[in-house]
Amino acid sequence: MIDCERARELMPWYVTGTLSAAETRELVSHLAECAACRDELVTTIRLGRTVNQAIAGMPGAPDTVRSRVVPTREVPVAQLDLGSFLVGFSLGLSVTGRTAPVNGDLRLLGRRVNLFKTRKKEV
Amino acid sequence: MGDDAHLLERVGTGDADAFTRIYDRFADRVFRYALTLLRDRHLAEEVTQETMLAVWNGATGFSGQSRVSTWIFGIARHQAHRLLGKEVRARRAPDEPVSIPDPAAVVEQEQAVSSALATLPEPQREVVFLTFYAGLSYPEIAALLGVPEGTIKSRMFHARRKLAEVLQ
Secondary structure (H helix, E strand, O other), X not given: OOOHHHHHHHHHHHHOOOOOHHHHHHHHHHHHHOHHHHHHHHXXXXXXXXXXXXXXXXXXXXXXXXXHHOOOOOEEXXXXXXXXXXXXXXXXXXXXXXXXXXXXXXXXXXXXXXXXXXXXXXX | OOHHHHHHHHHHOOOHHHHHHHHHHHHHHHHHHHHHHHOOHHHHHHHHHHHHHHHHHHHHHOOOOOOHHHHHHHXXXXXXXXXXXXXXHOOOOOOOOOOOOOHHHXXXXXXXXXXXXXXXXXXXXXXXXXXXXXXXXXXXXXXXXXXXXXXXXXXXXXXXXXXXXXXX
């Protein structure tokens, strides 16, 4: 069985549920026999919860970062259709705010199959 | 494959919606991690931006050997240290206390822990963050930081002792 020092070493990760199954078994066996370590576990649980809440209360990423990083949705700006509705080819140009992807679609019996899409990241 | 890994795979194909979801899941955590490491809002903002751009541009580089969260925190850590190096060279010492929200909105104990957390040496603060907030195991933290597992346990031991005093 593990000793108190080893048990206390593992406790923070027992509290967060990230110990291996073998380590969890060892620790639980020790806790069943050791009242002092059970008290220590209660302290560690309180500490873990309070630290988690304190960090979660810190500010999150500002909206300015989101607006600089997250791509905007594609807006179609031009489309060239060749052939008929049943059989044909479409070439489309869209913009997303930072990129201008070009789509090539094949139309067959009313269904549209994408053949290619350029992807250029300019962020 | 987990949800995050699946989302990241879609990001690798240029799926903007998948990236938006990854951003929403991780940006705040990355920002708080950077704030914990650097204690400077402006630098934390820059780290978050560079990290999320690296995710967008480099999603195909995720090998699946680790959890997505560990991979993203690894990028953030690299960006934080890169920026910190630039700041040191520019002779600007970023040492503001970690910001906490409106004191009236948080309980007294959380404030005390926040203050105590800010006084810990950076290596201990980082281990506390990655354990109790990011939910990483100690082998994952050791791999992320590139140090032996024993070092992680030792940093946690010292950090816990200081933080527990606050809770008494």
